[in-house]
Amino acid sequence: MTWTPIEADVDGILARHPNPLMALARGETPAFVLRGAYDASHCEALMERFRQRELLYDPRQKDDGKPKRVDIGTSFGSHRADRDKFHEHSAQTIELFATLFDGYADPVKMIYDTLAALAPNKKVMTAREKDGRKYGPAIFRIYHEDLGHGPHYDSVRKRSKSFDYEVAHFDHQFAAVLCLQNSEDAGRSGEPTLYNCPWTPQLQESLTDTTFADYAQVHDTERVQIHLDPGDLYFFFSENYHEVPAVSGDRPRAVLAIFFAMSEDREEIYVWS
Numbered sequence: 001m002t003w004t005p006i007e008a009d010v011d012g013i014l015a016r017h018p019n020p021l022m023a024l025a026r027g028e029t030p031a032f033v034l035r036g037a038y039d040a041s042h043c044e045a046l047m048e049r050f051r052q053r054e055l056l057y058d059p060r061q062k063d064d065g066k067p068k069r070v071d072i073g074t075s076f077g078s079h080r081a082d083r084d085k086f087h088e089h090s091a092q093t094i095e096l097f098a099t100l101f102d103g104y105a106d107p108v109k110m111i112y113d114t115l116a117a118l119a120p121n122k123k124v125m126t127a128r129e130k131d132g133r134k135y136g137p138a139i140f141r142i143y144h145e146d147l148g149h150g151p152h153y154d155s156v157r158k159r160s161k162s163f164d165y166e167v168a169h170f171d172h173q174f175a176a177v178l179c180l181q182n183s184e185d186a187g188r189s190g191e192p193t194l195y196n197c198p199w200t201p202q203l204q205e206s207l208t209d210t211t212f213a214d215y216a217q218v219h220d221t222e223r224v225q226i227h228l229d230p231g232d233l234y235f236f237f238s239e240n241y242h243e244v245p246a247v248s249g250d251r252p253r254a255v256l257a258i259f260f261a262m263s264e265d266r267e268e269i270y271v272w273s
């Protein structure tokens with residue numbers, strides 16, 4: 001059987017995989033793709049609102065004109081070095097998101113609700129420290145020309161090793177991404193590729209003298225590209241290598257993303273961005 005994403009609604013996914021997250025972690029399927037999870041017209045309306053509020057701008061026409069990803073929300077990776085600032089930034093994001101979607105369906109709530117439906121018997125919540133301080137609940141990411149992600153995996157536990165943060169104390173890490181807008185050349189770039197290859201210490205040893213891209217080429221590692229239209233949501237095991245080839249053209253790729261951590265023996269699922 002080839003490694004193929006499952007495109008279905010929540011009930012269809014549960015019918016095939018009663019424990020969808022573990023099916024992803026075990027590599028039984030690369031991703032769950034929920035088409036039209038969010039109203040495409042609301043995607044467009046929110047993008048317009050972000051522009052009007054100057055949350056969204058073209059980085060090529062600002063400051064030094066260098067390409068950089070525009071984030072609306074709190075990136076754990078960028079802020080974790082300063083704990084106080086990280087939690088302060090997260091609190092501001094929570095406040096911003098409380099009214100940012102007024103008049104439209106709340107896309108963050110939609111992703112949390114969908115995750116909760118895919119994880120029966122779990123409690124889905126924004127990640128928090130023991131003292132109650134929270135992480136950013138989700139993040140909008142806008143990739144203008146030349147921006148993407150080279151091959152990488154995401155794990156606070158295995159890669160970032162931020163053991164002083166609660167999210168490092170779970171066994172598995174995943175991501176969910178909602179497409180708000182595709183880049184001009186979507187299909188050729190700006191769309192994610194997932195590899196059937198989780199990071200392991202053994203794999204790391206094989207990468208001592210080579211890059212993952214070359215390794216995957218030589219080993220003919222199974223891979224799939226996920227094509228998304230605005231409103232489509234996908235879930236994947238972010239400990240598998242994955243990449244998003246850099247966008248080209250004038251229209252940026254825009255997504256709403258979450259990361260989340262889960263252990264089979266813990267009731268909570270901790271979500272952050």
Ligand SMILES: O=C(O)CCC(=O)C(=O)O
Nearest residue numbers: 149154177192242244255
């Ligand atoms: O945007 C995507 O589809 C994946 C993003 C990603 O891999 C990341 O943010 O680490």
Ligand SMILES: [Fe+2]
Nearest residue numbers: 153154238242
């Ligand atoms: Fe990633």
